Amino acid sequence: MNTRRLSIILVLAFLLSTLQACTPSTDELDEDDEFLEEDSPDFGLDSDRLGTVTIRWYGNNARELRYDDEVYFDKIHQKFPNIEIERYEEFMDDKRLQPTGSDAPWPIDQLTDMLSAHKEPDIIVAYTELIPKLSELGLLSDMEEYVSxxxxxxxxxxxxxIEQVRSYSPNSQLLAVPYMRTLHAMSYNKAWFDKAHIPYPTDGMTWEEWMPWAANIKKQYEEMNVGSTLLYAASRGFGYPLLAQQRSASILDADTGKANVTNSDWTAIARIMQLHYGWIHTPFEMYNAIRQLTPFPHKLEYSIDLYESTYKFINSIYGELYLEQSDWDMVSFPTFEDKPGVGPDFAGEVLSVNPNSEHREEAFEVLSYLISDEFQTWNSRIGNGSPLVNPNIHAQFGVENSFYTGKNVRAFFLNHPAEPVKKNAKEPEAEYRMNRLMDGLYNSSASDLSEQLNNWEEQWNTPSDQ
Known part of the structure; x- marks a missing residue:
């Protein structure tokens, strides 16, 4: 070894020993890291580094409450162990039992209390119809920023x-994303059809085919004199708004607010309402049905869906809660001949992130999980419709829900949703006033339809002070 090489080795050894002497002990490192963590901002979802993050969850009685709370929120916590959810949810009270004209009937008392206490929600799950009010309060993010x-x-x-969400937004923004899809079908009592020697209904039936079919069912039912143990037809989840959705028909002109129901769309709707009574008209009444709080204004008894019937229109929101038939199956929801394959499905619930949230990143991560293929597959398997287009998710529908065992669940997916229409701000009030007309059409004379629709339109369009 030459002298130059030996000198380099000695210098390196000296420097190494000097660095080791200057290096703090393990205890000193822990103390410094603890100090640094106290001043470190919260950058993300790394629970090992940052600890627990609490986000406020605001739910307006949307479908997540259908699950056992522990199962639902535990599933989120398993995905994000560092996130704790502080839940705030609306509940109906006596003062909100009746619709309030054109005002949104959904309760926001809990939300009002939150904002008064300066507790901004971080993530919001709510009915689609609540978008205008939440937008007015500045609580919905424009989701296009996440798209970009x-x-x-x-x-x-x-x-x-997606277009349905835009249709509820003031300027067609995307202020939320669809979370769940409400699926519709028609169930039938197999035992009764066997007894009456009538063929079962089939997928793909049109309303034009359904009308003489339903009239024949009613006739056979009356002739068999089956008594009070079986109803001719009872559908808690059926009403004219579903038919209006299929036809993309609104009551009012979106720009002028004038009624426009003397047309082929509303005539077609009225003809069907003559044969099947509509017990659910507006989303508000569906909300009341789910909450099971009060009889409807048109005297529907709560227990009526607990009886067996020849056929019923059901949906994925609460059909299994009320369809108490021992031997039943289902077929696709009827469609109009001039609107082939168009059903009344809609995105009943949406998700958004509050732009004022202090934890927007974390809230969006939770939102992303709830609309992920993973969560939506689990959601579909227990019997909830997914707003995604993935056919593999739809194929899993109801496999973990005994209510659908052996049933024709594909009937839920044979139709596609209609294109939404822009609605005037007074449309909810018009829907509520339309209820009385539609109730009165049941078993009425066909010759009266045009006259009744014309009278309703004139009454709406004529100012009360004239």
Whole structure:
């Protein structure tokens, strides 16, 4: 070894020993890290580094409450062990039992209390109809910013549901994303059809085919004199708004607010309402049905869906809670001949992130999980419709729900949702006033339809002070 090489080795050894002497002990490192953590901002979801993050969850009685709370929120916590959810949910009270004209009937008392206490919600799940009010309060983010940042892929959603959300937004913004899809079908009592020697209904029936079919069922039912143990037809989840959705028909002109119901769309709707009584008309009444709080204004008894019937229209929101038939199956919801394959499905619930949230990143991560293929598959398996277009998710529908065992669940997916229409701000009030007309059409004379629709339109369009 030469002298130059020996000198370099000695210098390196000296420097190494000097660095080791200057290096703090393990205890000193822990103390410094603890100090640094206290001043470190919260950058993300790394629970090992940052500890627990609490986000406020605001739910307006949407479908997540159908699950056992522990199962639902435990599933979120398993995905994000560092996130604790502080839940705030609305509940109906006596003062909100009746619709309030054109005002949204959904309760927001809990939300009002939150804002008064300066407790901004971080993530919001609510009925689609609440979008205008939440937007007015500045609580919904424009989800396009996540699209532009490549954090949200809208092509995964059923296009009609994206447009439905836009139709409720003041300037057609995307202020939320669809969360669940309400599926519709028609159930029938197999035992009764066997007894009456009538063939079962089939998928793909049109309303034009359904009308003489339903009239024949009613005739056979009356002739068999089956008594009070079986109803001719009882559908808690059926009403004229579903037919209006199929036809993309609104009551009012979106720009002028004038009624426009003397047309072929509303005539077709009225003809069906003559044969099947509509017990659920507005979303508010469906809300009341789910909450099981009060009889409806048109005297529907709560227990009526607990009886067996020849056929019923059901949906995925609460059909299994009320359909107490021992031997039943289902077929697709009837469609109009001039609107082939168009059903009344809609995105009943939506998700959004509060732009004022202090934990927007974490809230969006939770939102992203709830609309992920993973969560939506689990959601579908227990019997909830997914707003995504993924056929593999739809194929899993109800496999973990005994209510659908052996049933024709594909009937839920044979139709596609209609294109939504822009609605005037007074449309909810018009829907509520339309209830009385539609109730009166049941078993009425066909010759009266045009006259009744014309009278209703004139009454709406004539100012009360004239």
């Amino acid at each position: 940042a490549n954090k949200l892929d809208l092509s995964r959603f059923e296009p009609a549901f």
